[in-house]
Amino acid sequence: MRLAPTAILFDWDNTLANGWAAIQAGLNAAFREFGLPEWSMEQVLANTRHSMAETFPAIFGEQWHRARDVFYVAVREQHLQVLRPMPGTAPMLQLAMTIAPLAIVSNKQGPMLRDEVAHLRWDGFFRAAVGAGDASADKPSAAPLHMALRACAVPAGPEAWYIGDTALDMQAARAAGMTAVLLGDASHDGGIAACNPDMQFADAAALAAHLVTLDKRSHMTNA
Numbered sequence: 001m002r003l004a005p006t007a008i009l010f011d012w013d014n015t016l017a018n019g020w021a022a023i024q025a026g027l028n029a030a031f032r033e034f035g036l037p038e039w040s041m042e043q044v045l046a047n048t049r050h051s052m053a054e055t056f057p058a059i060f061g062e063q064w065h066r067a068r069d070v071f072y073v074a075v076r077e078q079h080l081q082v083l084r085p086m087p088g089t090a091p092m093l094q095l096a097m098t099i100a101p102l103a104i105v106s107n108k109q110g111p112m113l114r115d116e117v118a119h120l121r122w123d124g125f126f127r128a129a130v131g132a133g134d135a136s137a138d139k140p141s142a143a144p145l146h147m148a149l150r151a152c153a154v155p156a157g158p159e160a161w162y163i164g165d166t167a168l169d170m171q172a173a174r175a176a177g178m179t180a181v182l183l184g185d186a187s188h189d190g191g192i193a194a195c196n197p198d199m200q201f202a203d204a205a206a207l208a209a210h211l212v213t214l215d216k217r218s219h220m221t222n223a
Contacts, residue, residue, distance in 0.1 A: 004099050004214035005179070007154040009145060011164030012106035012113060012129075013048075015183050016089050019116060020044060022079035029074035030067040034060060045188040049168045051107040051138035072109075079112065080119045088204035093125045095208050099216055103148035104129040105162065105172070107139050127151045140168050142176035149176075163207070167195040183207060 010016050013023070020041060027048075028038040036059075039047070048055075052071070056064035096102055103126050106113050110131030117129050128151035135144040142156075149156055162173035163181040166189045173180035182197035183204070192200055201207040 002214055003159070004211070004216045005159060005161040006100060006157070007103070007149055007152040007160040008096055008100050009103050009105050009148050009152075009160070009162045009178070011162075011166075011169050012104050012108055012116070014045070014165045014188075015086065015163060015169075016093075016104070017083055017085055017116060017120065019079055019083045021082040022075045023048060025078060026071040026073075026075035030060070030071045033070045034063070034067060042188075049107070049166055049189075050140075051132040052109070053132065053138065072112075075112070079116065083116055083119060085120060086204060088208070090122075092204040092208040092211075093122065095211055097125050099211050099214065101127050101152035101154060103127045103152055104131075105139065105144045105148050106130070107132045110134040140171040140175055142172065145172055145176035145178065161199075165189070170195050170197050173198075181207075 013019060024039065024041055024044045027044060031038050052068055056067055060067040093102065104113065104117065108131050110133050113131035114129050117123055117126065128148050130144045130148045132138045135147045137143045145162055146156055149160060154160055156177045158177065158179050161179045161181050162169065162176065163183050164170070165182065165184045165186060167186070170180040170182065180198045182192060182195050182200040185202065186192055186195045189195060201210060
């Protein structure tokens, strides 16, 4: 029997929750403000990986702070209303928290991330929810993952997992020295092979089915 992970860190958008309608609305509001073409949902999914501090300067240049403000006004108008759990996520988290301490690491702005976690009433699942701007650097840097691991009182290492839906998440996991776990088929990011995960699960139900097979002795002192 394989040993359970010492900690499980999760990405947020498209891994645990679906709030893409609000993100699309925010991006397109900023694009309209600057006379740029709007993005379809497919384009949003394919191009939203890095934190805003990294991506917006490349798109909007020196005016990126104004674009950021337009984005957040539009997102905050609806992000809690359109937010939905990914299928099977709540029961998977209920199981996972009996296996290892859990935390979130996302490139979504930290306060907004924590508002969404609270809105779904999922605060009790996680030791921390680390978002963009909370650590010294954002994903794919190891810094936010190491911050989350400290909240879990678990050292970095391959015994800890980071679960996400993109190649950037797999890069962040490896930068942190963790096991890189892909959730879904990454069809919006070049597919499974392009992401090159250490492990892959089709969905939350498949992940839960795997977790119940693991030996929990490896993390008992961290529970």
